[in-house]
Amino acid sequence: MAQIRPGVRHLLRHDVTNIEAYPAPEPLEEFARSLGVDPRDVLKLDQNENPYGCSPLVREALASFAWYHVYPDPLHRALRDRLGRYVGVDPDQIVVGNGSDELIELVLRMCVEPGDRVISAGPTFGYYATAAQAVGAQYELVPRGPHFEIDPDLLAAKIDARTKVLFLASPNNPTGNATPSAIIRRVLDMDVLVVVDEAYFEFHGQSAVELLKAGAQNLIVLRTFSKWAGLAGLRLGYGIFPEDLLPIALSLKPPYSVSQAAEVAGIASLDDLDYLRSNVERILTERQRLADGLAGTGFLVPYPSDANFILCEVVGRSAADVQARLAQRAILVRRYDSPRLENCLRISIGRPDQTDRLLATLREIA
Numbered sequence: 466m467a468q469i470r471p472g473v474r475h476l477l478r479h480d481v482t483n484i485e486a487y488p489a490p491e492p493l494e495e496f497a498r499s500l501g502v503d504p505r506d507v508l509k510l511d512q513n514e515n516p517y518g519c520s521p522l523v524r525e526a527l528a529s530f531a532w533y534h535v536y537p538d539p540l541h542r543a544l545r546d547r548l549g550r551y552v553g554v555d556p557d558q559i560v561v562g563n564g565s566d567e568l569i570e571l572v573l574r575m576c577v578e579p580g581d582r583v584i585s586a587g588p589t590f591g592y593y594a595t596a597a598q599a600v601g602a603q604y605e606l607v608p609r610g611p612h613f614e615i616d617p618d619l620l621a622a623k624i625d626a627r628t629k630v631l632f633l634a635s636p637n638n639p640t641g642n643a644t645p646s647a648i649i650r651r652v653l654d655m656d657v658l659v660v661v662d663e664a665y666f667e668f669h670g671q672s673a674v675e676l677l678k679a680g681a682q683n684l685i686v687l688r689t690f691s692k693w694a695g696l697a698g699l700r701l702g703y704g705i706f707p708e709d710l711l712p713i714a715l716s717l718k719p720p721y722s723v724s725q726a727a728e729v730a731g732i733a734s735l736d737d738l739d740y741l742r743s744n745v746e747r748i749l750t751e752r753q754r755l756a757d758g759l760a761g762t763g764f765l766v767p768y769p770s771d772a773n774f775i776l777c778e779v780v781g782r783s784a785a786d787v788q789a790r791l792a793q794r795a796i797l798v799r800r801y802d803s804p805r806l807e808n809c810l811r812i813s814i815g816r817p818d819q820t821d822r823l824l825a826t827l828r829e830i831a
């Protein structure tokens with residue numbers, strides 16, 4: 466990071482340069498330009514986006530919407546109403562956000578005072594660290610077990626009077642496994658606000674919302690339209706909160722952070738559930754074929770997945786080398802090199818033709 470000049474340094478928070486920035490991938494167009502290929506020929510399997518894109522109803526609704534010059538409803542009543550029906554809860558339990566990233570931040574702003582602690586079970590989604598540190602929290606990870614399972618006793622041992630929030634992604638990114646609801650129930654007995662991040666819910670189907678309906682007070686469930694509904698670029702997420710926490714969440718949320726376009730797209734997606742669910746089914750079928758194909762390469766060992774991506778260990782060669790060779794052939798995958806995920810790649814599930822291209826390329830570079 467560049468040296469901060471003395472004229473401004475004393476005006477910044479003392480710890481602001483220590484925050485772990487969320488890694489920003491290279492823009493698709495630039496990557497394509499550097500290889501001299503059309504961006505449409507890049508096989509983008511690095512960010513768990515939906516290979517089928519959004520619903521055609523979204524494109525129609527966005528094209529015909531007449532009110533882009535008007536601010537959105539800050540309470541997003543129309544969308545929250547539709548989401549209430551989709552999730553099966555009162556719309557007064559729902560907050561929408563500019564992606565679930567905004568809601569991760571919102572929950573932290575609701576709970577954390579500088580010096581408080583935020584925990585999760587790692588390896589997990591990297592933005593929890595950035596967002597926790599951004600509000601002045603100490604962020605700590607409890608290690609997951611050999612199959613990336615959570616040990617509730619280890620979590621309990623970490624919780625002290627200053628621990629406010631526990632993030633549990635289920636299914637977890639990047640490991641792909643969901644957390645059984647019995648474990649979530651145990652965690653809810655602990656004195657901490659439990660945020661179950663269900664960004665990949667539609668690929669697995671098991672939800673903690675039932676526990677909220679049963680009256681859990683210290684539970685928030687987060688979801689997103691980025692993955693199953695193909696709206697990653699429009700930024701739309703939502704949270705399901707206990708009713709008494711909702712007014713606080715709404716009072717802290719920037720009023721217009723969710724655009725008219727995102728709201729229109731969210732409602733049009735909910736109008737086209739059969740279409741979107743059929744794409745989810747196709748992704749699930751492809752998940753098995755991709756897992757078998759990866760295992761068949763002889764140098765990739767896939768972990769089981771409950772989501773729309775597969776984490777694999779690279780054996781007998783370097784993951785960085787495999788990633789670089791794929792990139793030379795216009796295929797993007799995500800690489801990890803933390804101690805627990807040393808030499809691992811995470812590969813998003815694409816369409817059948819994309820799986821064919823990936824597997825053929827892996828055979829070629831084997």
Ligand SMILES: Cc1ncc(COP(=O)(O)O)c(C=O)c1O
Nearest residue numbers: 564565566590638664689691702
């Ligand atoms: C576990 C998890 N939570 C949240 C997000 C962020 O989703 P959004 O696009 O809604 O901000 C992601 C994105 O990859 C994720 O993997």
